[in-house]
Amino acid sequence: MKKLLALGLAATVAVAGLGAFAGCSGVGAGDSIKVGFIALHDDNSTYDKNFLDAIRQACKNKNIPDENLVIRTGIPEEQDCYDAAADLADQGCDVVFADSFGHESFIMQAAQEFPEVQFCHATGTYAHTAGIANHHNAFASIYEGRYLAGVAAGMKLVEMYNNNELEANNFDDDGNIRIGYVGAYPYAEVVSGYTSFFLGAQSVVEEELADEGISVSMEVTYTGSWFDEKKEKEGANTLIGNGAALISQHADSMGAPSACEEAGVPNVSYNGSTAAECPDTYIISSRINWVPYFEYMIDCVMNGDEIAKDWTGTLENGAVALTEVGAAAAEGTQAKIDEVKAKLISGELKVFDCSKFTVDGEHLTEYMADVNTDAAYEKDTQVIENGVFMESKYRSAPYFDVRIDGITELSSAE
Numbered sequence: 001m002k003k004l005l006a007l008g009l010a011a012t013v014a015v016a017g018l019g020a021f022a023g024c025s026g027v028g029a030g031d032s033i034k035v036g037f038i039a040l041h042d043d044n045s046t047y048d049k050n051f052l053d054a055i056r057q058a059c060k061n062k063n064i065p066d067e068n069l070v071i072r073t074g075i076p077e078e079q080d081c082y083d084a085a086a087d088l089a090d091q092g093c094d095v096v097f098a099d100s101f102g103h104e105s106f107i108m109q110a111a112q113e114f115p116e117v118q119f120c121h122a123t124g125t126y127a128h129t130a131g132i133a134n135h136h137n138a139f140a141s142i143y144e145g146r147y148l149a150g151v152a153a154g155m156k157l158v159e160m161y162n163n164n165e166l167e168a169n170n171f172d173d174d175g176n177i178r179i180g181y182v183g184a185y186p187y188a189e190v191v192s193g194y195t196s197f198f199l200g201a202q203s204v205v206e207e208e209l210a211d212e213g214i215s216v217s218m219e220v221t222y223t224g225s226w227f228d229e230k231k232e233k234e235g236a237n238t239l240i241g242n243g244a245a246l247i248s249q250h251a252d253s254m255g256a257p258s259a260c261e262e263a264g265v266p267n268v269s270y271n272g273s274t275a276a277e278c279p280d281t282y283i284i285s286s287r288i289n290w291v292p293y294f295e296y297m298i299d300c301v302m303n304g305d306e307i308a309k310d311w312t313g314t315l316e317n318g319a320v321a322l323t324e325v326g327a328a329a330a331e332g333t334q335a336k337i338d339e340v341k342a343k344l345i346s347g348e349l350k351v352f353d354c355s356k357f358t359v360d361g362e363h364l365t366e367y368m369a370d371v372n373t374d375a376a377y378e379k380d381t382q383v384i385e386n387g388v389f390m391e392s393k394y395r396s397a398p399y400f401d402v403r404i405d406g407i408t409e410l411s412s413a414e
Helices: 003-013 045-063 079-091 101-113 142-162 189-206 229-241 256-265 291-303 333-346
Strands: 035-040 069-072 095-097 117-120 133-141 177-183 215-223 247-250 268-269 282-288 310-313 318-323 407-409
Touching: 003 177, 035 079, 045 069, 045 268, 069 079, 069 282, 079 101, 079 133, 079 318, 095 101, 095 247, 095 291, 101 117, 101 133, 117 282, 117 291, 133 142, 133 291, 142 177, 142 189, 142 247, 142 268, 142 282, 177 189, 177 229, 189 215, 189 247, 229 247, 229 256, 247 256, 247 291, 256 268, 282 333, 291 310
Parallel strands: 035 069, 035 095, 095 117, 117 133, 133 310, 177 215, 177 247, 215 407, 247 268, 268 282
Antiparallel strands: 282 318
16 A cells, blocks of 8 residues: 555655745634544454544544544545545644654645644654644653563563473474564564564573573464454454464454454553453553643643644653563563663663664674655664664664574565
8 A cells, every 4th residue: 555655645645845944823812722643443442442542532632522532533534534534624633643654745735725724643654754734743752661572572482482382383393482464564563563573582581591592483474454354354363273372463453363262372462452352361561652642742832832843752651552461471471671661761671772683694784774764665764773773763664674594474565
């Protein structure tokens, strides 16, 4: 879908120089504002529910009346998104937020047609270069949360190994423990997420089972959709059939967690707890806590302050979060997470430390990433500094698209 949007985005950017340095108009400090929200799905999607819960909470925290929050759900990544955005602007919304990657070109179109309204967008890649004054992107360093979720996964794998709970097919030909991952698309956002999860799990297994010389290997399957319960469940079952001892995912339904619960395979979910639905297999979930951004966005509009072109949430500011550990988690998991989290916040530990992974048997020393997105997706920015791939430094949305050793993609979904 990303490639299908490129031509339209390129045309949009070409005419984007309208009032490039204008700030928010403001409605007066303390006054209420009207907020519009566009969701790809609804509360049945773990992804969208995470956003919807956050915007409702942020509006409540900022004393915005219920009638001043206008939510549109089930808005696809097509012209319907522009129509919804334009309608929200016509209804008097001061700020409109859209929650899915493929919404961006339509949000950009609306932003140019309604310059008095602020348009904010999650996971987008164009705001920092497009020059549209009232178009803004936001994301978080969720790869750090994924890494911590991987640490929890690694703790579980070590427990299973030590308790002789692993079967012969849970090991690959090199004697490493198999794990699996259900992804939506082979986009950088997904690749960054599953790679950081893998590295977190690997770090624990290699440390705890060093005497045995055991590591992990991971298979990834793609569904070609952000939300397709049937395909997500099928993908998880394929991975389980291939011997995965544990499954995680970057897809938005209960498909993978339910497959794990039925098969008795531990699961690390995403965007929210599945403990109630999967009590026997749920370990933990990482998610972006959008409340800090939404409160910031609302404050800017209320006070007439300029919204950052490209905002990045972090562990430190509470935008990267994990749920409580589930009953299936290994003993000591929370303490280990706390230990590693402190190292990430202090900078002692870097998720994409290039000394910790290889590509075709070699450690990366340089890498050009596609940061300033254009229609050709040209690699434009050197992102390795002092031996670390600097995810989130040059843009909030992920650009880590490196395929590292130890991870095998079973399918491709464009």
